[in-house]
Amino acid sequence: MLKNITLGQYYPVDSLVHRLDPRIKIILLIALIVAIFLAGNLLAFVPVMLFIGFASMLSSVPFKLLLKGLRPLRFILIFTFVLNLFFLQGEEILLDLGFMSIKKEALISAVRFSLRLVLLVMGSSLLTLTTPPIVLTDGLERLLSPLRVIHFPAHEMAMMMSIALRFIPTLLEEADKIMKAQTARGADFESGNLIQRARAMVPLLVPLFVSAFRRAGDLAMAMEARCYHGGEGRTRLRVLKCKAADFYSLFALAALIAAVVLCGKVY
Amino acid sequence: MQVTLDHVTHTYQPGSPFQATAIQDVSLTIQSGEFLALIGHTGSGKSTLAQHINGLLKPTDGKVLIDGRDIHEKGFDKKEIRRRVGLVFQYPEHQLFEESVAKDIAFGPKNLGLPQAEIDERVKEALENVGLSYEEFAEKSPFELSGGQMRRVAMAGVLAMRPEILVLDEPAAGLDPQSREEMLSLIAGLHQKGTTIVMVSHAMDDVARFATRAVVMEKGTIAMDGKPEEIFRHAARLQEMGLDVPSICRLGLALREAGIDFPEDIFREADAEKALIQLWKGAEKC
Numbered sequence: 001m002l003k004n005i006t007l008g009q010y011y012p013v014d015s016l017v018h019r020l021d022p023r024i025k026i027i028l029l030i031a032l033i034v035a036i037f038l039a040g041n042l043l044a045f046v047p048v049m050l051f052i053g054f055a056s057m058l059s060s061v062p063f064k065l066l067l068k069g070l071r072p073l074r075f076i077l078i079f080t081f082v083l084n085l086f087f088l089q090g091e092e093i094l095l096d097l098g099f100m101s102i103k104k105e106a107l108i109s110a111v112r113f114s115l116r117l118v119l120l121v122m123g124s125s126l127l128t129l130t131t132p133p134i135v136l137t138d139g140l141e142r143l144l145s146p147l148r149v150i151h152f153p154a155h156e157m158a159m160m161m162s163i164a165l166r167f168i169p170t171l172l173e174e175a176d177k178i179m180k181a182q183t184a185r186g187a188d189f190e191s192g193n194l195i196q197r198a199r200a201m202v203p204l205l206v207p208l209f210v211s212a213f214r215r216a217g218d219l220a221m222a223m224e225a226r227c228y229h230g231g232e233g234r235t236r237l238r239v240l241k242c243k244a245a246d247f248y249s250l251f252a253l254a255a256l257i258a259a260v261v262l263c264g265k266v267y
Numbered sequence: 268m269q270v271t272l273d274h275v276t277h278t279y280q281p282g283s284p285f286q287a288t289a290i291q292d293v294s295l296t297i298q299s300g301e302f303l304a305l306i307g308h309t310g311s312g313k314s315t316l317a318q319h320i321n322g323l324l325k326p327t328d329g330k331v332l333i334d335g336r337d338i339h340e341k342g343f344d345k346k347e348i349r350r351r352v353g354l355v356f357q358y359p360e361h362q363l364f365e366e367s368v369a370k371d372i373a374f375g376p377k378n379l380g381l382p383q384a385e386i387d388e389r390v391k392e393a394l395e396n397v398g399l400s401y402e403e404f405a406e407k408s409p410f411e412l413s414g415g416q417m418r419r420v421a422m423a424g425v426l427a428m429r430p431e432i433l434v435l436d437e438p439a440a441g442l443d444p445q446s447r448e449e450m451l452s453l454i455a456g457l458h459q460k461g462t463t464i465v466m467v468s469h470a471m472d473d474v475a476r477f478a479t480r481a482v483v484m485e486k487g488t489i490a491m492d493g494k495p496e497e498i499f500r501h502a503a504r505l506q507e508m509g510l511d512v513p514s515i516c517r518l519g520l521a522l523r524e525a526g527i528d529f530p531e532d533i534f535r536e537a538d539a540e541k542a543l544i545q546l547w548k549g550a551e552k553c
Contacts, residue, residue: 174361180323181362184354185424186346186378203374206364210410 011129017059022139024246032123040264047259069125084110133165155231268431270297275329289315291487304474305467307484308509313467321352353430359421369405375428393423415446432463475513475534499534515539
């Protein structure tokens with residue numbers, strides 16, 4: 001039942017993109033976001049699209065999966081597009097409907113804003129699809145660790161994040177099990193009005209919370225029993241090392257930014 | 268009441284990289300009044316099979332029939348299946364949620380839409396059935412009970428629906444020896460009163476003691492199906508599948524290996540006792 005929920009799902013295949021250093025991938029994503037916002041005109045989106053297209057090709061993640069990430073956003077997308085299309089002012093009238101008209105500037109901006117959203121989501125899905133969550137937090141911890149100088153708890157943050165991420169599938173499985181058990185006792189989660197449905201969640205949520213607290217307690221105990229005392233002096237299982245591919249990808253990134261800026265200037 | 272699985276296949280998350288076929292082309296008919304033990308290694312598809320019996324899982328391929336009717340055809344009332352087939356999951360105590368034991372047990376009957384008077388009566392009966400006194404436990408919070416008591420309350424929650432078939436997924440897992448014994452005799456008692464039992468189990472001694480039929484699963488298919496005495500005759504094959512045999516079977520194997528003529532079809536303690544005494548007497552005569 002709940003197994004169908006995709007939540008930043010990792011797609012387990014081996015590819016060049018999967019093997020990239022998570023730190024580099026995070027930097028790439030941040031830079032990609034910057035590039036998307038730098039893109040001043042439609043032409044400047046072309047290098048960004050090429051970059052994402054190329055990366056997704058290298059990642060051997062089916063393109064369908066990337067598009068699937070857009071589904072939850074479809075209403076926002078349509079909303080943005082329509083809003084921009086009808087309510088932005090401009091000079092050149094493309095289509096006159098009588099009560100309102102579509103201007104050329106509005107069309108361009110509608111395309112721009114929707115494209116921006118689509119590319120943002122696709123870029124970040126590409127990161128989560130090719131990087132297991134635990135590796136991702138590892139990378140994040142390393143990237144944030146210089147902030148320790150100003151007493152930013154980088155390790156603790158990363159640890160909390162990896163624990164939270166690690167428990168998502170566990171709790172989903174648990175929720176699925178409890179849901180089935182209550183269904184077997186005649187519970188109905190699918191019909192009724194909003195209030196009835198909310199009430200029907202009680203038999204699911206109470207056991208789920210009880211079990212989450214129990215698990216948290218057990219985990220804390222197990223960590224203490226193995227002398228966990230925070231990040232100080234801890235060595236790691238996966239030592240992150242940048243390889244040749246990582247440097248090449250940084251070159252590609254530089255080329256992307258340059259292309260975006262250039263396209264913005266030329267047009 | 269008769270449940271038939273007709274060439275049932277179930278694949279989890281078809282079409283994704285996590286695709287896994289849990290059971291493959293399984294056909295099985297559960298007769299009324301049986302005590303069927305479902306045996307198999309972890310991941311052999313026992314639990315998946317169990318969840319098909321009351322329609323929680325829909326087969327990817329094949330049919331599940333109750334008294335000859337396909338339960339997934341349009342217009343079949345799902346509540347009807349839930350009422351007639353009770354399912355007790357592994358560690359059922361994890362599904363308790365109400366503020367009092369009585370309310371938790373009432374959850375099932377309430378979902379069936381029964382009148383309050385009948386619900387109260389069923390709660391009382393179910394609690395007594397699992398060996399807990401109504402006066403003492405009804406108003407307690409289920410979360411202040413011991414593990415064994417919690418499990419019995421959870422079981423009562425299913426019994427209150429008065430199912431004709433009771434499917435249990437390792438009902439004795441994780442219990443101390445005494446609670447274990449109580450749980451098993453509770454199940455045996457229900458069987459004697461006429462409830463059809465399907466019990467998923469790893470403990471072969473329990474299977475030998477209670478089951479009237481044993482179905483062995485391996486890699487999503489039925490490897491063996493028959494009376495326990497027939498199944499346990501293939502001790503070597505069972506061990507090959509990574510399964511245990513009853514301790515009496517192991518004793519018999521060891522005795523035969525040592526050259527003592529211990530009969531092959533003995534797997535219950537009481538029978539073994541008789542056979543051993545006979546052997547002993549026979550040896551004295553020589």
